[in-house]
Amino acid sequence: MLLSYCNQIINIILRITLHPPHSFFSPPTPMAAVAGSASASASLPSSSARFRRSLPPSPSQLSFPRSRIPTRSLLSDNSIPQNAVVAASKPSPLQLLKTSAADRYTKEKSSIIGIGLNIHTAPVEMREKLAIPEAQWPQVIADLCALNHIEEAAVLSTCNRMEIYVVALSQHRGVKEVTEWMSKVSGVPIPELCKHQILLYNKDATRHLFEVAAGLDSLVLGEGQILAQVKQVVKTGQGVPGFDRKISGLFKQAISVGKRVRTETNISSGSVSVSSAAVELALMKLSESSFANARVLVVGAGKMGKLVIKHLVAKGCRRMVVVNRTEEKVNAIRHELKGVDIVFRPLSEMLECAAEADIIFTSTASESPLFSKENVQMLPSVSQGERRRLFVDISIPRNVEPGVSDLDTALVYNVDDLQEVVAANKEDRLQKAAEAWGIIQEELNKFEAWKDSLETVPTIKKFRAYAERIRAAEMEKCLSKMGNDVSKEHKEAIYALSMGIVNKLLSGPMQHLRCDGNNNHSLDEVLENMRALNRMYDLETEISLMEEKIRVKMGRAQK
Structure with missing residues (x-):
């Protein structure tokens, strides 16, 4: 008796899996689709029906514009006006607009x-x-x-x-x-x-x-x-x-x-970084072309500031003042660059330090200028041999107010002024960059294949859920016919049998829904397989994906 019921399970699963509710070669009309699917899962609500019950009662309650809602998949059939059938032969401009919006939002890819x-x-x-x-x-x-x-x-x-x-x-x-x-x-x-x-x-x-x-x-x-x-x-x-x-x-x-x-x-x-280009630029503007005797101030000891300090040391600077909010980062730089005199000063002493500096590098995350035209104008003249105090500002937003460059006592450069340094060795690096384009193209193809293969994920999930609903329903039906005298061991054996059959039958289709990204031809096949399964099994993947996106947007709006 147990064997006969196991055979029934096998036959039912095979029949439903191998003969889906819709023909791949002749896709049915929407009404035919409903009739066709009813024989396979009459007691199971469709994904659209389940979604309608889970949504608020009307689109006006949603927290985003109504024009974004794919009306055909969200509104219940009962909400369609009685005169819609009469008007169907000659749709109004508003109906055409709604239809096009629904099509656009359910078919357009992100x-x-x-x-x-x-x-x-x-x-x-x-x-x-x-x-x-x-x-x-x-x-x-x-x-x-x-x-x-x-x-x-x-x-x-x-x-x-x-x-x-x-x-x-x-x-x-x-x-x-x-x-x-x-x-x-x-x-x-x-x-x-x-x-x-x-x-x-x-x-x-x-x-x-x-x-x-x-x-x-x-x-x-x-x-x-x-x-x-x-x-x-x-x-x-x-x-x-x-x-x-x-x-x-x-x-x-x-x-x-x-x-x-x-x-x-x-x-x-x-190659040089923005920080090293800033140091190179300052060196070009010094009359002595050396940092040996220059009084250097670095404002900011973050990532950019640390790089400036390292490049200054590489160019022969052995003493500098670093202004920062805290001394912790400055101490870490001191520990790394032993043998260099790095003097820490708090931000409150910045202008005092600037008064004693010939060259000032700024690289902080301040959202407002640290040096205004007024306070720079009050600074004393620079040391003998330099006509103007040099500001090299590599911060965005800028730390040095644009008006400072109008002063006769200051010379200001920002990140856009580094082209002069960069152009010197750009040609050599362009030749080295040729190999990089091939790598980028390879990685681009991989990413595009991965991104496009994500389209199959909803189909995979819905196809597996479809098979699982049928398996569970048929197993329940089989056990109910067998009565109450079925042992736990027999139930487990039937369950394992049904799961094994479903998993083995799904193995082939699932493999053909996954893209390995090796070539475009395999990707095209994967996407075609996805569309075929959607049509054969009425999975409504595109619409259900849009439903999920709308749920996410609703959830974010309600938080």
Whole structure:
């Protein structure tokens, strides 16, 4: 008897798995689809029906614009007006608009967008208005993901760039929302932003970030500090809602690109960073071309300040004053650079130290200028042999007020003035960069394959859930017919049998829904297999994916 019921389970699972409710070659109409699926799972509510019951009673209760709601998948059939059938033959313009919106939001794929300003497109005066301190990055991610069409976000803000990367439900609306946000937080009018901003989509945005991480888009070609800053984006974003699978995957892949380029090419050998270029620039402007007798002040002992100090030592500077909020970082630098006289002074004594300095390097995260025109004007003249006090400001926002350059007693340079140093050895590094492009293309293909393969994840989950519902229902039916005298061991054996059959039958389709990223042909096959399963089994993956996205947006809005 047990054997006969086991045979029944096998036959039922085979019949349903091998003969899905919909034909792949002749997709049924929506009404036929309903009728076709009823025979396989009449007692099981569809995914759309379950979702309708879980939503609020009307779209007006949602906390984002009604135009974003795919009306056909969210509204119950009972909510359709009686005159809709009559009007169907001649839809009104409003109905056409609603239909197109539903189609757009259920069929349009999410896009990766890169948008922002960098040293190649915008002057320092504009970049500093959009600079975002690292401590504020999590809040910026939350603010961006609160926008109607933004799912995921990350921000990369350095002295050379402020770039935002987002995953958007709609390219056009996503760009509009992010641009408006940038204008709001910076005070820069939208037309002015648009004149200077970079705007890249999907593969172009990915390639750009990879070039940034590899040091190919830096002011100093091949500089290494930018890779540490990209790593910091990932570190800061860990656990932050909105720094999710696609964006985190994008930045992690960018880190791999940066590491490969530096390991497998010579692009970093002999290259200079922004900090070393600043020291080189100061050396070029000194009348004696030596730091031996210069009185040097460094304001800020963070990452950039530490690099400035190291390059100063490499160029022969053996004594300097370092102004910082605390002495801890200065002590760490002292310990690392033994034999160099590094004098610590608190920030409160900055102007007193500046009065005794010939050259001042500034590299702090201060959001307002540390040196104004008025207080620099009050400083005494520099030491004999130098006509003007030299300020080299590599901070964004700038630490030295622009008006200081108007004084006859001061000479001011910022990050945009480092081109003079960088141009000297750029040609050599361009030749070394040629090998890096091949690495970037390889990693770009890998990432695109991984990103596109994510489309199959909802199909995999729904297909497995579909098979599990059938297995569980048929097993329950079988056990009920067998009565109450079935032992625990027999129940476990039947369960293991049914699970084994389902897993083995699903093994082939699941393998064909996973992309290994080795070539584009395999990716095309994977996506076609996904679409085939969606049609054959009426999995409604696209609509259910949009439902999930709407749930996430609702959840964020309610917090």
